[in-house]
Amino acid sequence: MVTVARPQRPGKVTSLAAQRRRSALIAWVFVAPFVLTFGTFGLIPLVSSFAMAFTDLRARDIRTPFNVDFVGIANFVTVLTDESFLRALRNTLFFVVLGVPVTMFIALVLAVLLNSVSRRVATFFRVGYYIPVITTIVAVAVVWRLMYQDTGVINTLLGVVGITGPNWLSDPNTALVAITVMAIWRNVGGSMVIFLAGLQSIPSEVNEAASIDGANAWQKFFRVTIPMMMPTILLNTILITTGYMQFFDEPFVMTNGGPLESTTSIALQVYNQFKYGNYSIGAAGAYILFALVGILAIIQFRFFRQRT
Numbered sequence: 001m002v003t004v005a006r007p008q009r010p011g012k013v014t015s016l017a018a019q020r021r022r023s024a025l026i027a028w029v030f031v032a033p034f035v036l037t038f039g040t041f042g043l044i045p046l047v048s049s050f051a052m053a054f055t056d057l058r059a060r061d062i063r064t065p066f067n068v069d070f071v072g073i074a075n076f077v078t079v080l081t082d083e084s085f086l087r088a089l090r091n092t093l094f095f096v097v098l099g100v101p102v103t104m105f106i107a108l109v110l111a112v113l114l115n116s117v118s119r120r121v122a123t124f125f126r127v128g129y130y131i132p133v134i135t136t137i138v139a140v141a142v143v144w145r146l147m148y149q150d151t152g153v154i155n156t157l158l159g160v161v162g163i164t165g166p167n168w169l170s171d172p173n174t175a176l177v178a179i180t181v182m183a184i185w186r187n188v189g190g191s192m193v194i195f196l197a198g199l200q201s202i203p204s205e206v207n208e209a210a211s212i213d214g215a216n217a218w219q220k221f222f223r224v225t226i227p228m229m230m231p232t233i234l235l236n237t238i239l240i241t242t243g244y245m246q247f248f249d250e251p252f253v254m255t256n257g258g259p260l261e262s263t264t265s266i267a268l269q270v271y272n273q274f275k276y277g278n279y280s281i282g283a284a285g286a287y288i289l290f291a292l293v294g295i296l297a298i299i300q301f302r303f304f305r306q307r308t
Helices: 010-052 074-080 083-115 119-134 137-147 153-160 175-200 204-212 217-228 230-245 249-254 266-275 279-305
Strands: none
Touching (some): 010 279, 074 083, 074 279, 083 175, 083 266, 119 175, 137 175, 137 249, 175 249, 217 230, 230 279, 249 266, 266 279
16 A cells, blocks of 8 residues: 655745744844854954954054055064064973973873872872862962062072072073972872863773783883873873963063063063054064964874874
């Protein structure tokens, strides 16, 4: 017996279409606040700053922004040939090259240790290590600035063992290292939590199978744990690198970029350009920083993709 499908009534089709339009309208009502907020405070400033980078806009032109001249890539050339910007670039790269691997290493070691203790003990130390992450950077920077003074805690402890500590933040040879140490201390907790979550997601059966095959603790760590942690390591590496490439608060609060621009970062250099009224130069510097962050992220993706 062949069953012939009855055609839908026009009224039912109209009813379904009306329900879909109503659902779409309700969805847009809920999405509209975010779209308006993002467009007003995110998309419009983003597009405006990008256009600004190709003009000669300065503070005096802010009331007549459409009367500026188009200068092409001249601002980018000016930034890339400016000695102050190149010095800030070197400082930023030093901060990243030193800070990222040390932060990753300490965070991974702490995560492995906490993963091997009881849940109550792990929770206590996890909260303790994470407190610096949620503490305002201004408070942290002020406390560390006091610790780095001649009569601060660090030099006092060094004096106990007969070492005369330098004036950490006033010496161009030690200021950037001192700020990097503080940044590592502050960011280890967040990376440790991510690593700990990755370690706890590894099935216990995998390590048990490796033990049955005769693998010792080091072999299980490097041949089982690390390979299975590669997505977590990639995530942590990108987050830390991106954050360190944009470091601003630490030198701004602790040294204001000094002494002799030895702690000036790219972000602080861009801020100074806007402070001095060089809006187009600052915008060009900001997009150069954006490009550097994107290039590093692509390199990291390709590097870790070959090992996953």
